Amino acid sequence: MRISRPWQLCPPAAARRWLAALLLAMLVGLPVPARAIDVIASFSILADLVAQVGGEQVAVSSLVGREQDGHVFQPRPSELARLRNADLVVVNGLGFEGWMTRLLQSAGYRGPVVVATEGVAPLPQPLSPSGAGREAPDPHAWQDPARVQVYVENIASALAEVDPDHAEIYRQRARRYQERLRQLDEQIAGELGTLADDRRTVVTPHAAMRYFGERYGLRFLAAQGPNAGSEPGAREIARLIQQMRASGTAVIFSESPGTPALLRQLARESGAPLAGRLYSDTLSPIDGPAASYLDLMTHNARQLREALAGTP
Ligand SMILES: [Zn+2]
The missing domain is CATH 3.40.50.1980 (Nitrogenase molybdenum iron protein domain)
Known part of the structure; x- marks a missing residue:
């Protein structure tokens, strides 16, 4: 996995905020602030998991927005630029983002890509009623909080690798969130x-x-x-x-x-x-x-x- 990009490649808004803070710090002699890591997640649920683990150290945005269909995606030119300048891309994998490989190529993104379901045991995709079609993994693994524990582990490791200075804080947040996932799982199991x-x-x-x-x-x-x-x-x-x-x-x-x-x-x-x-x-x-x-x-x-x- 590649380590984070030079700061001059960060997106305009984040870069402006960081530069302003840097200049202010230099003027008044404060410690130089760290720039937030710029992370792009493929869809909104994944972006939330990244935000939970990344906290204030991470600026995360989602390619497929809220209330949009993650199985398909039509990027706008601004999104290609955002993607090109990102520090880390997080995808679900298991065939969910069939559009991602081509998108990364057209954006010219060469940074790390973490597959959040790496290590998750997948269920097979249901066959069509006629039984036709090939056996593929079902990508919707986020619907099981126990499997999302693995997502969180993968996200924390990827953030720690891109931003080693905050590795411990990412691991701590991941552990706290995993505890909440365990409570959620118990609560749902009780309700149903x-x-x-x-x-x-x-x-x-x-x-x-x-x-x-x-x-x-x-x-x-x-x-x-x-x-x-x-x-x-x-x-x-x-x-x-x-x-x-x-x-x-x-x-x-x-x-x-x-x-x-x-x-x-x-x-x-x-x-x-x-x-x-x-x-x-x-x-x-x-x-x-x-x-x-x-x-x-x-x-x-x-x-x-x-x-x-x-x-x-
Ligand atoms: Zn779906």
Whole structure:
């Protein structure tokens, strides 16, 4: 892994702030301030994890913003420049950011790239209802807080390597955050542990919740099949409704603002209720219910608990 870039390559806003602080320090004889490490994360959930570990030593931004789809990304020229000048890039891996390699090339970024899921045991991607398609890892590993422990470890190591002066502080923050992840995991397991066996089936638009389902014993069915955006045919819908009925009571959640027509159709035809919204691949806006990763998981668990326990 490459060590951090010379300060003259940092992005304009951060560089201006740092230069101003440096000049002020020289004028009044204060110690020279350290510049924040400039980190780019591929999507909002990862950016939050980096911010938790990096604290004030790190300026982190996300390529795919809040409420945007991380599976696809169209960069603006300003983002290419930001990427080129970054000290560290953090990606999820497991095939989530299919767009990243080409993006790094076009930006001319030559710095370190850390794959946050390095060392995480992946689940296989579900096959399409017809069984077609190849076996690939499911990238949505952040839906399991136990696996996110590994994300945090990888992020702390990468920050320590890029900015060795603050290595200890990154490790300390990582340990504190990992403790909060353990508490979150216990809390969710407690909330969902008492649900009856026939009240554990949930339909979402795309297959993003399998890690969550595996961890907490829920069964998630994807209305669109494994690929987000692919519209299922009449036979797939019929098969899905059959699966919903076979597993007792099912509830249907959206993953974005509003309710897609496909989910409304499913609710009509299956009789299962539309239960609200889960956050799968993105944080909410900062004033929303999933402003951070911990908030996102707490919100999802509560929504699931209320919908599944409260359904007649
Ligand atoms: Zn996804």
